[in-house]
Amino acid sequence: MSHFEVIGGALHAENVPLARIAEQVGTPVYVYSTEAFREAARAFRKGLEPVGRHHVAFAVKANPNLAVLRLLANEGFGADVVSGGELSRALAAGIPAHDVVFSGVGKTRKELHQALDAGIGQFNLELEEEGVVLAEIARSRGMTAPAALRVNPDVDAGTHEKISTGKAENKFGLPIDQAPAIFDRLAKLEGINLRGVAVHIGSQLLSLDPLEAAFERVGRLVAELRAAGHAITHVDLGGGLGVAYKPGDVPPTSAAFGEMVARVTRDWDVELMFEPGRHISADAGVLLTEVLWVKPGVTNPWVVVDAAMNDLARVALYDAWHGFASVTPDGGTMVANVAGPVCESSDVFLKNREIDRVKSGDLAVLQSAGAYGATMASTYNSRALVPEVLVSGDRFEVVAGRITAETIMGAEQIPDWLEP
Numbered sequence: 001m002s003h004f005e006v007i008g009g010a011l012h013a014e015n016v017p018l019a020r021i022a023e024q025v026g027t028p029v030y031v032y033s034t035e036a037f038r039e040a041a042r043a044f045r046k047g048l049e050p051v052g053r054h055h056v057a058f059a060v061k062a063n064p065n066l067a068v069l070r071l072l073a074n075e076g077f078g079a080d081v082v083s084g085g086e087l088s089r090a091l092a093a094g095i096p097a098h099d100v101v102f103s104g105v106g107k108t109r110k111e112l113h114q115a116l117d118a119g120i121g122q123f124n125l126e127l128e129e130e131g132v133v134l135a136e137i138a139r140s141r142g143m144t145a146p147a148a149l150r151v152n153p154d155v156d157a158g159t160h161e162k163i164s165t166g167k168a169e170n171k172f173g174l175p176i177d178q179a180p181a182i183f184d185r186l187a188k189l190e191g192i193n194l195r196g197v198a199v200h201i202g203s204q205l206l207s208l209d210p211l212e213a214a215f216e217r218v219g220r221l222v223a224e225l226r227a228a229g230h231a232i233t234h235v236d237l238g239g240g241l242g243v244a245y246k247p248g249d250v251p252p253t254s255a256a257f258g259e260m261v262a263r264v265t266r267d268w269d270v271e272l273m274f275e276p277g278r279h280i281s282a283d284a285g286v287l288l289t290e291v292l293w294v295k296p297g298v299t300n301p302w303v304v305v306d307a308a309m310n311d312l313a314r315v316a317l318y319d320a321w322h323g324f325a326s327v328t329p330d331g332g333t334m335v336a337n338v339a340g341p342v343c344e345s346s347d348v349f350l351k352n353r354e355i356d357r358v359k360s361g362d363l364a365v366l367q368s369a370g371a372y373g374a375t376m377a378s379t380y381n382s383r384a385l386v387p388e389v390l391v392s393g394d395r396f397e398v399v400a401g402r403i404t405a406e407t408i409m410g411a412e413q414i415p416d417w418l419e420p
């Protein structure tokens with residue numbers, strides 16, 4: 001069920017009226033529902049019940065807020081991190097180091113050291129040289145790094161080109177046909193325990209077919225590696241499950257995903273790993289905003305809101321679709337465009353769409369904003385960094401404060417030699 005419902009004419013997050021949050025924290029502000037995260041996390045785990053031994057790591061990049069990570073840690077989730085900063089966050093949130101997987105195509109030597117120091121559970125290697133360097137660093141410190149090889153199965157995820165990662169031309173993973181030779185060479189090195197393979201083909205997948213094709217391809221690789229004498233104990237199947245952003249989107253359920261995985265991996269005899277991000281967090285958040293003006297347009301009016309592309313970049317970045325709803329819907333609708341105040345023509349959230357009727361001063365939300373929302377925010381146009389609020393029942397807390405332009409300016413310097 002949705003945890004953002006209209007109760008007595010006003011949109012609430014769980015039992016908290018959004019108007020109360022706007023009044024106390026200001027807008028724009030991300031509002032998350034604890035129950036929504038929990039429900040998605042539990043449904044995902046339940047969906048995996050038919051699957052053998054497995055481990056779930058939340059893709060931190062989808063929503064790295066410390067409170068969110070703690071909430072998911074309490075649900076038994078580990079973390080999939082893609083930077084030293086995300087690793088620090090996962091640990092600060094109380095996720096045990098051995099439940100952390102480190103992905104990413106550009107890990108620095110410093111990050112490899114940091115992750116070894118922390119004692120993370122697995123490094124997902126993206127290229128042979130990375131494995132050589134990791135082995136060298138670990139060996140020089142008398143350690144052995146647990147690692148898997150990320151392969152690129154050359155499968156079209158059928159998703160937006162900018163969130164597709166599993167085609168041969170993408171920068172991610174090793175070409176799967178080269179994986180056996182590279183695995184052979186890396187497995188011989190002292191300093192790493194190369195124990196498996198990893199795959200992640202893209203995000204916002206609305207069909208299980210490309211995932212199944214990729215997993216089958218990985219299954220054949222596992223058999224091939226074993227035939228070559230390698231012990232394969234871990235396979236990381238990545239993330240990518242989509243969510244319903246717009247009417248007509250029908251994402252696979254956690255149960256359907258689990259059933260497919262159980263079927264495809266039945267004979268693998270490995271510990272499986274999963275890295276869901278969006279599927280756990282997207283529907284747990286909205287971006288709450290105030291309508292500043294309704295400006296007449298040539299065809300439709302422009303609803304100018306106080307949230308902008310710097311607060312929610314997905315529309316400008318990926319042509320993403322977000323629902324828009326009034327916090328005090330009166331049943332009326334209007335056909336309009338919704339845009340933010342930033343001086344860029346791409347700062348438009350939606351165009352020519354029928355939406356709840358709104359006027360200046362009304363509050364509204366951009367829906368399904370709990371994934372890849374606040375984490376991508378910037379201060380472009382010297383706007384404040386957007387705050388985040390977590391609701392639970394009838395209480396709420398600011399879990400990330402607004403960072404003002406003044407604070408940002410505090411880190412800037414005018415050099416002496418520019419004194420007039």
Ligand SMILES: *Cc1c(COP(=O)(O)O)cnc(C)c1O
Nearest residue numbers: 059103203239240275276277278
């Ligand atoms: C981004 C990412 C994920 C999470 O993707 P979602 O589509 O949010 O589930 C998982 N694994 C890796 C390696 C990623 O880069």
